[in-house]
Amino acid sequence: MFIVRQILDNKGSDVWSVGPHDSIYTALELMAEKNIGAVLVMDGERLVGIFSERDYARKIILHGKASRDTLVSEAMTTRVFAVRPDQPVGGCMALMTEKRIRHLPVMRDNRVVGVISIGDVVKALIMQQENTIQHLEEYITTGHPEISKLPEKADELDV
Secondary structure, three states: OOEHHHHHHHHOOOOOEEOOOOEHHHHHHHHHHHOOOEEEEEEOOEEEEEEEHHHHHHHHHHHOOOOOOOEHHHOOEOOOOOEOOOOEHHHHHHHHHHHOOOEEEEEEOOEEEEEEEHHHHHHHHHHHHHHHHHHHHHHHHHHOHHHHOOOOOHHHOOO
């Protein structure tokens, strides 16, 4: 079973953030530069929100606001769901699906230690399933000699 720490070990634990008093434009520049869909909003070391492409579309564009004149604090999502490094990835998928979110900060001792996205979670779950399939195939072909001798095609069966 994969856990969040393994995702961070593979992708890195870079955390990109802006402050609540930064402009939306500043947040968008960082998101474009890093090719990411969301940034954390930090007030010093404290996580106070998250700002995503979805927030930009729904709270800035649709309301005709200017990104250079609007503060991140006016459009960020303040109800942030987070996970721990030791949490199973399957639970993260369930949380993201239930809450309809695409990014989860990873917290340890009230400190942000990384961020995972829905893409990271899907990739980890696919790897987990591929590993399970590989182990089952190995078990079938090497663990049970009588099973490995079965014909590959149904028309080769002697019935």
